Amino acid sequence: MSIRLSSGGHAFSQSDLERAQEAKEGVEVEVVTERVTLVPEKFLNEAPLADHLLALRIPLSPADRVVCSQPREGVVAVMAVEDSPLRVLETKYSGPITYTSPLVRSLADGDGITIHLVDDVAYITLHEGVLRFAEAQRIESDADLLYFIESVHRTYDVYNMYARAKGDTQRIERVTKGRFKNLKTL
Numbered sequence: 001m002s003i004r005l006s007s008g009g010h011a012f013s014q015s016d017l018e019r020a021q022e023a024k025e026g027v028e029v030e031v032v033t034e035r036v037t038l039v040p041e042k043f044l045n046e047a048p049l050a051d052h053l054l055a056l057r058i059p060l061s062p063a064d065r066v067v068c069s070q071p072r073e074g075v076v077a078v079m080a081v082e083d084s085p086l087r088v089l090e091t092k093y094s095g096p097i098t099y100t101s102p103l104v105r106s107l108a109d110g111d112g113i114t115i116h117l118v119d120d121v122a123y124i125t126l127h128e129g130v131l132r133f134a135e136a137q138r139i140e141s142d143a144d145l146l147y148f149i150e151s152v153h154r155t156y157d158v159y160n161m162y163a164r165a166k167g168d169t170q171r172i173e174r175v176t177k178g179r180f181k182n183l184k185t186l
Contacts, residue, residue, distance in 0.1 A: 026096040029089070031067065032118050034138045035059070035080040036101050038131075041071045044078075052078045067099040073131065077104035102167070103136050112162030112182075115149065115172050122148055126156055142175045149176060 035058045044052075049066040060066070060080050067086075069077040079101055089097065106114040106125040116123040122145055126133035133152060139145045152158055162182045165172040169185040176183065 026098060027089070027093055028098050028100055029086075030100050030102065030105075031079045031081050032102065032121055033079055033081060034121050034136045036103050036136050037078055038075040038103060038134045039068075039078050041074050041076050044068070044076050049078050050080075053080055069100045069104045070098055072104050073107045075104065075107070075131070075134075077101040101136075103134055106166070107131065107134075109164055109186075110162075112164065113152070113156075113158045114164045114166060116166040117145070117168040117172055124148065124152055126152065126158065126161075128161075132156065142171070145171070145175045149179075153179075 035053065037052055037056055037058065039052050049068055050060055053060060053066060058080065063082055063084070064080045065083040065086055066078060066080050068079070077100065079099065081099075102116045102118050102121075102123045103125065106116050106123060107127075109125070109127070111127045111129065114123075114125045116125075117139070120139055121136055122139045123136045124133065125131065133156060137144070137148050139148065149158075159179050160181055163180040163184070165183055165185045173183065173185070
């Protein structure tokens with residue numbers, strides 16, 4: 001079972017919680033937040049999880065809990081999420097709970113750039129044989145999204161690469177207006 005947890009609060013309903021109580025294989029919570037980074041798996045235990053976020057000046061509050069995903073392609077997503085919705089889920093479900101992020105999920109997409117827009121957070125990953133770039137940013141307007149994509153393009157010349165749009169694909173297509181020669185929506 002999968003539950004999406006948005007950064008502005010919890011996005012699971014009472015019916016989600018009831019289904020979680022019945023789930024036997026475990027519950028996966030997708031954390032939608034710009035307060036995420038990828039950490040090489042081999043470095044994960046060298047410091048407390050929160051230190052990986054603080055080193056990048058990602059703010060944490062006392063109400064936050066820092067969680068991490070399962071390893072994928074040698075990296076782990078480390079995320080800050082408000083603790084209270086996680087406690088609600090934990091009181092309703094006693095089985096195993098794992099966490100993931102659209103940032104780490106995009107790693108399986110292969111070479112090229114992946115732009116995944118979920119709610120008001122944009123995730124961009126770039127592969128060229130190996131992971132070259134992975135970042136999440138809060139997007140308040142189409143101009144913010146275009147600025148984020150243009151910033152990545154100035155460094156990596158991504159408009160000529162194979163590109164994938166996920167999530168709010170219509171908005172990504174509208175904002176990029178044909179800049180990508182090979183944009184595929186997933």
